[in-house]
Amino acid sequence: MLPELPVEDFVNGVAELVRADRRWVPEAEGEKSLYLRPFMFADEVFLGVRAAQRVTFSVIASPSGPYFAGGVKPVDIWVTDEYARAGIGGTGAAKCGGNYAASLIAQYEGYEHGCSQVLFIEAAGKDRLEELGGMNVFLVTDDGKLITPALTGTILDGITRSSILAVAADLGLTPVERRVGPDELFDGIANGTTVEAFSCGTAAVITPIGAFRSTNGEWKLPAGSEQTLAIRNAILDVQYGRAEDTRGWLQRVV
Ligand SMILES: Cc1ncc(COP(=O)(O)O)c(C=O)c1O
Numbered sequence: 001m002l003p004e005l006p007v008e009d010f011v012n013g014v015a016e017l018v019r020a021d022r023r024w025v026p027e028a029e030g031e032k033s034l035y036l037r038p039f040m041f042a043d044e045v046f047l048g049v050r051a052a053q054r055v056t057f058s059v060i061a062s063p064s065g066p067y068f069a070g071g072v073k074p075v076d077i078w079v080t081d082e083y084a085r086a087g088i089g090g091t092g093a094a095k096c097g098g099n100y101a102a103s104l105i106a107q108y109e110g111y112e113h114g115c116s117q118v119l120f121i122e123a124a125g126k127d128r129l130e131e132l133g134g135m136n137v138f139l140v141t142d143d144g145k146l147i148t149p150a151l152t153g154t155i156l157d158g159i160t161r162s163s164i165l166a167v168a169a170d171l172g173l174t175p176v177e178r179r180v181g182p183d184e185l186f187d188g189i190a191n192g193t194t195v196e197a198f199s200c201g202t203a204a205v206i207t208p209i210g211a212f213r214s215t216n217g218e219w220k221l222p223a224g225s226e227q228t229l230a231i232r233n234a235i236l237d238v239q240y241g242r243a244e245d246t247r248g249w250l251q252r253v254v
Contacts, residue, residue, distance in 0.1 A: 001051035002040050009057075011251075014038060017059045018253045026063045028240050035064040035203060067204040068116055072232070074210030074225065075199070077119050077132065078110030079182070084123030085133060092130070092154035099156075103133035113213055117199060121182050122154060129180045130154055132199050136161040137209075139180065140196035140227045141188070146173040149180050160200040160235070166247065167234050173227065185212065189219040197221055198228040206232035 014036055018025070026032035038059045042052030068075055083106035085099050086092025092099060106118040117132040129149045131137055136158045139147045146168045151157050168175035188194030189212070197209040208225035211218055237243035238250070 002042075002055055005040070005057055010038065013057065013059050015251075015253045017061055021061050022254045024061065024063050030065065031205070031236065032063060032065050034061050036061050064203070067201075068207055072207060072229075074208040074221070074223075075116040076114060076211045076213060077117050077137075077197075077199070077209050078106070078113050078115035079119045079121065079212050079214040080106045080109065081121035081123065081126045081182070082106070083109075083118075083120070085120050086130070086154040088122075088124065088152070088154060090154070093151070093156060095156060100133070107133050115213055119212065122152075127179075127181055128152075129182060129185060131156060131158075135199040135201040135204055135207075138164065138198050138200065139185065139188070139194050140173070140198075142193050142195050144173050145176050146227075146231075147176045147178065147180060150177040158201055160202055160205070163235055163249070164200060164206070164231055167231065171227070171230055171234060173231075186217075186219050189221060195222060196225050196228050198225070198231075205236060 017036070018034065021034065025034045036059060038057070040055050040057045042054070043056040044052060044054040066072070083103075085103040085106070103118065103120070106120070110116070110118045117135060119132055119137060120130045122128045122130055129137065130152075131149065136148060136156065138161075141147065146164070148161060148165070149155060165175040165177070185194065189197075197212070198206050199209060200206045206228060208228045209221060211220040213219075234243070238245050241250070
């Protein structure tokens, strides 16, 4: 119910902030970047329940380093089907503050089990993987498929997710968007057909997953993450201008 900001205003707002803050853009070494966070919030004097009639659009920025404290080392992921971050027909596909609020109890449960993020399973049917609290998820199989849960309205359609699907074929992988059951995930790791898994998002770029853990056990992935690191490099090479931007993804600001 928030008003839709014209694309031009959005892009100009972001570009103006980058121009103003250009001295804060870090050097590329160590994969540092200027993290941009555009957002909108209701901004009026009113107490009650209705859609906002006045909103403020802001962009903030901060120099940032790697998302996970351990850098590109594999992270362990807590799997929950007890808690849900989004429900069918709800706000899961939107980047909305309430989704993060709903994900936090599971996130803290994950920390208690030594995990950095939580993988949510669709809560009503408990029969398909969705995404992590703040990232999408991919699996790599031994026959060269790059699989990610299909968008169902409960999953954020992340730009990193779609960029990875776009470059997959260049790296000899077959991109697949479909329903992935939790048993398929665990059995695939146990029988060796799922060889790699990774999380992805603007801030985390691509981070290999070392193991999935749940109240039922632990499923460890083999060390190496070769395909994951190849995809990671392919995306970063475009972002840092080391590879040709054949898809028109880059926009020079300053
Ligand atoms: C819930 C959720 N899923 C996925 C992502 C990744 O999206 P993107 O690649 O657009 O950063 C984010 C990023 O903030 C997120 O919050």
